[in-house]
Amino acid sequence: MEKSAVEKPVTKHSLAAEGLAVGYDQRQIIDDLSVEIPTGKITVIVGANACGKSTLLKTLARLLKPSKGTVLLDGKSIQSIPTREVATKLGLLPQSPTAPEGITVADLVGRGRYPRTRWIRQWTKTDDEAVAQAMTSTDVLEIADRPIDELSGGQRQRVWIAMALAQETDILLLDEPTTFLDLTHQFEVLDLLVDLNKRDARTIVLVLHDLNQACRFGDHLIAMKNGAIVAKGNPDDVITEEVVHDVFGLHVKIIPDPVAGTPMVVPLGRHTTRTDRATDIPATSAADVPADPSASPASADPAAGNPAAAALAASAAANGVCRPTDR
Template sequence: MEPLIQHTTPHSLAADGLAVGYDQREIIHDLSVRIPTGKITVIVGANACGKSTLLKTLARLLKPSRGSVLLDGKSIQQIPTREVATKLGLLPQSPTAPEGITVADLVGRGRYPRTRWIRQWSKEDDAAVAEAMTSTDVLSIADRPIDELSGGQRQRVWIAMALAQDTDILLLDEPTTFLDLTHQFEVLDLLVDLNKSDDRTIVLVLHDLNQACRFGDHLIAMKDGAIVAEGNPSEVITEDVVQDVFGLAVKVVPDPVAGTPMVVPIGRHTTVQDKTLQDKTEQDARPRTSPAAAALAASAAANGVCRPMDNP
């Protein structure tokens, strides 16, 4: 489907020398990064490594103590809030909606940054909301209250609201959290569709490394508030990097479906060696019969079964 609203000049997003923290505790240290325009970038790393902190700082929810976030080459702190909201959309973790609000009303709120008292709701706003709900497959439930929806439906509605902002850059913080496997893939497939339809720049935080490799064009691996590796999934997700970032021994093999790197944790149990050892132990534990006893048993069986017939 052709997008109703065409994006002409892609916006760029970068960070230069960032230092960010909470309550005098620095989480991100001297971090610089350039987000690839028109690609899907996935930020991965262990808990408390700074993934969400980086995303919030890129979205201007957090102010760095040093360094700057650059939107189109200009410090995001110097750009008016409404202007930022027309270029960059954010879906935070576990967003909440007013009680009783319907799908259409919530998605429509994504247009607020583009409306002013001198510019009332227009046909362009209607088109943007309709396109957002159509793209996320929530148009059929437009009149339903958010409270009545499943987790996967709610997440699609929140994404629709972010899309209704009509921004070139979309940031999502763990959009698959609390969703079952089917709904996780629905959301991630949707993001790929959005990226391919209009070269939208998408940045998201994910915990699942295999999903990050399958759906991401560009990966950023973080540890202790710094970037350890970034680039193509096949370059970033190696056994050494996973061991360094997560402290976990793994095997990295080709995904049989997508061909992207697939991470298989080794762990301390249920490896091939463990299964082989278990089978051998079970075999060794079986009762053993001496050769002589086996010969006697065979002779007795033959005598009972193969006895020649007596001549008349």
């Protein structure tokens, strides 16, 4: 039976890592890390700053060479595959990309087609269509003639994403793609990635800081701490109160997202309950905050429950400690 003209064959390029050890300037960031990226899914890497998220992404993209272990693209060491061939299968949007001075939006997005051109294959209508589609998807078509230097941070980020899309790879890696974007454009970009995943079965790996966005848009989550994987799997298994506290050092409550039904992270900070908003807070919420073992019982504090008395007590304590003559 003849295939439909709009039907696109589904490719199944695979990406994995075995026993990775990666570092900078004699400092080890990742040690003995192995991971398999689910093919045709959206994987989100989460973790605190400097935990190794970007290092892992760069190593998977062959920007960093591991001192030990290997990255496998379609079961072969990525180091053994020609650069141009890698670029037709795997695309990367780094965290802080740079562009030549004065280059326009259309020219930059067009450079995403570089891996698919040869000296015997010049620019074609297919390339035009890919670039136009990428710019339309990211809402930058109207600024195609403007220099990158004149754009806002959010506009630049969308242009870089358009360039990655124009590359038309089956695996797309993005390091914090929502940086600099306002809330509306953050969701537009994440919705776009879901569209790409559903339409082309594209494998997408991205680093995000927002755990709620990670849960809503990710099929598979990887939580990292100190260069190691702490948990991996679907959002319900990875984003638990215990894992979030272990990875971020933050006490949270996990509730169902009222829109998506995925885990929703509600942080419990020192000012979770505000005395000036007490009437708006459920009576049980204060009891859910983890107890501070260093705190004294309320009954032992004569100022407990009396803001005026507490303020006077604090003032008296400060007067006895912070006098300039005592320093």
